[in-house]
Amino acid sequence: MKDGKIPDPDVVHPVPDYENEIYVKPTISNTNILVGEFTYISDEEFERHVTHHYPWLGDRLIIGKFCQIAAGVEFVMNGANHQMNAVSTFPFYTLEGWEMAPPAPADLPYKGDTVIGNDVWIGQNAVILPGVRVGDGAIIGANAVVGSNVAPYSIVVGNPARLLRKRFDDALIALLLAFRWWDRSVEEINRLIPLLTSSDLESVRREIQARL
Numbered sequence: 402m403k404d405g406k407i408p409d410p411d412v413v414h415p416v417p418d419y420e421n422e423i424y425v426k427p428t429i430s431n432t433n434i435l436v437g438e439f440t441y442i443s444d445e446e447f448e449r450h451v452t453h454h455y456p457w458l459g460d461r462l463i464i465g466k467f468c469q470i471a472a473g474v475e476f477v478m479n480g481a482n483h484q485m486n487a488v489s490t491f492p493f494y495t496l497e498g499w500e501m502a503p504p505a506p507a508d509l510p511y512k513g514d515t516v517i518g519n520d521v522w523i524g525q526n527a528v529i530l531p532g533v534r535v536g537d538g539a540i541i542g543a544n545a546v547v548g549s550n551v552a553p554y555s556i557v558v559g560n561p562a563r564l565l566r567k568r569f570d571d572a573l574i575a576l577l578l579a580f581r582w583w584d585r586s587v588e589e590i591n592r593l594i595p596l597l598t599s600s601d602l603e604s605v606r607r608e609i610q611a612r613l
Contacts, residue, residue, distance in 0.1 A: 408587050410438035420445050425464070433459070437466030437519065437583075444472055453480035458511070465519035465537065466583040473526035482510045482531060518553065519583040537578060538568065553578055573602065576609045 411427045414420055425436045425447045434451060442450065451462055452475055460479045483490040484504050493499035512532020517523075521535055524543035535541065536553030546560040554574045556565040567574065582593055590597075599605050 408439065408591075415441065423447065425470070433461045434464075435461060436464045437468070439466055440464055440468040440470070442470040442472075442474070443525075450474055451476045451478060454478040455480040460511070460531070461514040462517075463514055464517040465521065467520045468517060469522045471523060471525040471527070471543070474523050474529070475527075476515060476529045477531060478515065479509075479511050479513075479531045482512070484508050485510060519581075537583075538574075540568070569602065573606055576606060576613070579613055580609050 408415075410424060413423050413427050415424055416422050422441055422443050423445060424438075425440050425442055426438055428447055429436055431448060431451075431454070433454065433456070434448065436447075444450070447470075450470075454460070454462070455478075458479050462476055462478065483492055486508055487504075493501035494503045512530075515529060515532060516534045517529070518535055518537035518539065520538050521541070522539075523529070523541045524545065526543060527541045527545045527547065529535070529541075530546065530548040533547050533550060535547070535551040536555070538554040539551045540556040541547060541551070541562065542556065542558030542565070544560070545558055545562040547557065547562040549562070551557050551562070552564075552567075554568040554577065556568060557563060558565050569577070582590060582597060585593070596605060596608055
């Protein structure tokens with residue numbers, strides 16, 4: 402415990418006397434947005450960062466546990482896409498007065514759900530495009546525009562986002578994905594903090610191997 406308190410995923414403001422950082426999960430009202438425990442955003446509200454998320458499309462934004470979302474991040478959902486296999490991309494059917502029925506689902510570039518893994522750090526003003534899947538432990542650089550999937554424990558930067566490097570070697574990544582520290586109890590995670598924050602990766606490797 403720190404200051405006599407146990408981490409509580411249902412608290413909205415986890416930093417005392419500071420409202421510009423919130424745990425996201427207890428604030429969600431949209432049933433098509435699913436967010437894991439202890440994921441936070443550097444803002445006082447989350448859902449305005451999810452744009453073009455129209456209920457009739459049914460696409461979901463799914464975010465794992467312990468993600469760190471910086472200020473200005475935008476999750477662009479499938480409603481932003483326009484029909485591209487016709488002469489005009491103008492969405493007549495969405496605007497009053499125009500005599501156009503909605504296009505068939507097959508005629509729209511629907512990308513499916515957007516899925517962010519666990520312990521993902523999304524840098525300031527990054528944009529996540531529809532249907533992207535970001536693996537556990539990935540880092541998205543500030544101002545990146547992510548239009549394709551991101552592998553676990555990799556770092557992507559730029560517009561369009563490109564792989565900068567993997568965070569660790571493949572063997573350690575496999576151990577971390579098997580270890581899944583984010584699924585453990587608060588008490589166990591508290592005991593694991595020295596391991597999770599150690600820069601001695603060989604020691605980390607040995608200890609995780611011993612625990613699996």
